[in-house]
Amino acid sequence: xxxxxxxxxxxxxxxxxxxxxxxxxxTWEPFDPVRFITNPSSGKMGFALxxxxxxxxxxxxxxTGPTTLPDPAGLTTHRITTARDMERVVRTLAEEAHLxxxxxxxxxxxxxxxxxxxxxxxxEELTIRLVRNPDILAGLGKNKKPGQILVGFAAETEHLVRxxxxxxxxxxxxxxxxxxxxxxxxxxxxDTNVVKVLDRFGGVExxxxxSKEEIARRLLDRIESLGAR
Amino acid sequence: xxxxxxxxxxxxxxxxxxxxxxxxxxTWEPFDPVRFITNPSSGKMGFALxxxxxxxxxxxxxxTGPTTLPDPAGLTTHRITTARDMERVVRTLAEEAHLxxxxxxxxxxxxxxxxxxxxxxxxEELTIRLVRNPDILAGLGKNKKPGQILVGFAAETEHLVRxxxxxxxxxxxxxxxxxxxxxxxxxxxxDTNVVKVLDRFGGVExxxxxSKEEIARRLLDRIESLGAR
Numbered sequence: 288x289x290x291x292x293x294x295x296x297x298x299x300x301x302x303x304x305x306x307x308x309x310x311x312x313x314t315w316e317p318f319d320p321v322r323f324i325t326n327p328s329s330g331k332m333g334f335a336l337x338x339x340x341x342x343x344x345x346x347x348x349x350x351t352g353p354t355t356l357p358d359p360a361g362l363t364t365h366r367i368t369t370a371r372d373m374e375r376v377v378r379t380l381a382e383e384a385h386l387x388x389x390x391x392x393x394x395x396x397x398x399x400x401x402x403x404x405x406x407x408x409x410x411e412e413l414t415i416r417l418v419r420n421p422d423i424l425a426g427l428g429k430n431k432k433p434g435q436i437l438v439g440f441a442a443e444t445e446h447l448v449r450x451x452x453x454x455x456x457x458x459x460x461x462x463x464x465x466x467x468x469x470x471x472x473x474x475x476x477x478d479t480n481v482v483k484v485l486d487r488f489g490g491v492e493x494x495x496x497x498s499k500e501e502i503a504r505r506l507l508d509r510i511e512s513l514g515a516r
Numbered sequence: 517x518x519x520x521x522x523x524x525x526x527x528x529x530x531x532x533x534x535x536x537x538x539x540x541x542x543t544w545e546p547f548d549p550v551r552f553i554t555n556p557s558s559g560k561m562g563f564a565l566x567x568x569x570x571x572x573x574x575x576x577x578x579x580t581g582p583t584t585l586p587d588p589a590g591l592t593t594h595r596i597t598t599a600r601d602m603e604r605v606v607r608t609l610a611e612e613a614h615l616x617x618x619x620x621x622x623x624x625x626x627x628x629x630x631x632x633x634x635x636x637x638x639x640e641e642l643t644i645r646l647v648r649n650p651d652i653l654a655g656l657g658k659n660k661k662p663g664q665i666l667v668g669f670a671a672e673t674e675h676l677v678r679x680x681x682x683x684x685x686x687x688x689x690x691x692x693x694x695x696x697x698x699x700x701x702x703x704x705x706x707d708t709n710v711v712k713v714l715d716r717f718g719g720v721e722x723x724x725x726x727s728k729e730e731i732a733r734r735l736l737d738r739i740e741s742l743g744a745r
Contacts, residue, residue, distance in 0.1 A: 315556075319696060320673050320703070322623070326550050329584075353652075357582045394551070395637040408624040413646040419637060444549050444634045468549060470632075475550070485652075487600045 291342075291360040300344035301511055308425075309337040309385040310377060312352035314370045318398035318415055319420040327475035330354035332440075333390035337362055339384070343507065348380045351392045352391060364388045370394050370420035381427055381435075386510065388438040389424050390464075396420060400446045404485035418490070428459030436514055438506075440473040442474055443466045451485055461513060462486050464506065484509060520589040522569075529573030532739055535573040537613040538566040539606060539620035541581035543599045547627035547644055548635045555621045557687035559583035561669075562619035564732040566591055569615070572736065577609045581620060581700050599649040610656055610664075615739060617667040619655050619693075621704070625649060649679075657688030665743055667735075670694045671703055680714055690742060691715050693735065701725045713738060 311333020347362035451465035540562020578592035680694035
């Protein structure tokens with residue numbers, strides 16, 4: 288906390304008076320009390336963005352799925368489990384936010400039913416029917432407030448720029464951060480990431496392999512300049 | 517490491533010359549490069565058991581699924597992802613082990629197929645066919661070496677003692693540690709646990725809510741007395 292106070296004192300307060308909402312981590316989608324569908328997100332990228340925004344003077348809400356990372360200093364952390372939990376919390380907090388950064392890896396699908404007790408492994412095979420989860424990011428794009436900046440992430444294993452551009456437009460985003468999961472040093476659980484940043488004016492910037500903290504700083508610089516445009 | 521060396525110096529070397537194999541953590545069973553089925557295991561119970569066995573002078577191999585816990589000092593950690601990876605490593609290491617403690621929460625099922633690329637969420641519904649994973653503990657029970665002690669875990673949400681006793685007998689175990697996931701302070705991710713210990717002579721001992729470190733000590737005391745019986 289002391290270190291964090293010192294870092295903040297040394298950081299220009301460029302987001303003073305702004306409300307920032309960040310999502311992070313995976314979601315867990317249960318099909319019984321002890322089994323669920325998820326993804327490898329560690330929450331590191333979203334936690335780094337939330338911490339950096341707080342350092343720049345913003346009032347920050349961080350909504351995170353299950354992760355072992357501790358609550359960052361100087362902001363409010365909300366812990367949720369499923370995509371539907373996350374949607375409820377994010378939708379309310381987005382009402383007031385100047386900047387919304389959705390870095391969570393929300394599960395696109397959830398099991399149609401969750402058994403009340405642990406399923407005994409009596410059967411050789413088991414079929415799980417999955418249904419689509421709400422698309423939180425698309426919902427925020429549809430209800431975007433005037434002047435609000437909305438940033439999304441796209442983790443892809445193929446057609447990176449094409450898939451990310453399509454997502455940016457369809458979801459009414461201002462910026463999308465695309466990472467190619469097949470590259471070394473990129474994506475989930477790593478302390479580093481390799482990303483391309485696409486904006487709604489057609490700009491594409493490729494960042495080298497950097498720490499997630501450094502990527503957080505560069506993304507916020509970029510977002511601040513977008514707001515001033 | 518210094519603290520650990522001091523703790524070891526103060527611990528009676530009751531497992532000197534013994535080889536101990538411990539499994540820990542969850543397994544991840546992927547259905548595409550970024551999505552998988554898993555459970556909430558943090559690995560804490562298995563890591564605590566492995567560390568305590570090493571303190572008592574044993575030569576310890578810890579085989580763990582994905583967890584954010586660091587490698588414990590004074591033993592060999594093997595990191596794996598799926599149940600099939602775990603089976604391969606455990607089966608080999610069990611050949612030489614005097615004591616085998618399977619604390620991992622191995623996924624009973626895995627998706628029949630894993631897509632090579634991230635599945636696009638084009639469909640409203642998706643069906644995943646799951647097939648049974650190998651039962652690692654039952655395999656070890658079938659191939660138990662003379663004098664080898666085999667310990668399993670049972671996490672249940674109903675019929676705790678009945679389900680655990682059935683498992684102990686069917687899998688040829690010497691001891692089973694049963695925990696009721698519905699109790700507060702018990703089971704996954706918690707730093708504490710509430711367990712019942714059942715042995716092959718019909719003994720049932722109920723431990724109060726204790727730290728996972730303290731449970732590790734009591735379980736190893738119990739296992740040592742079982743070996744001397």
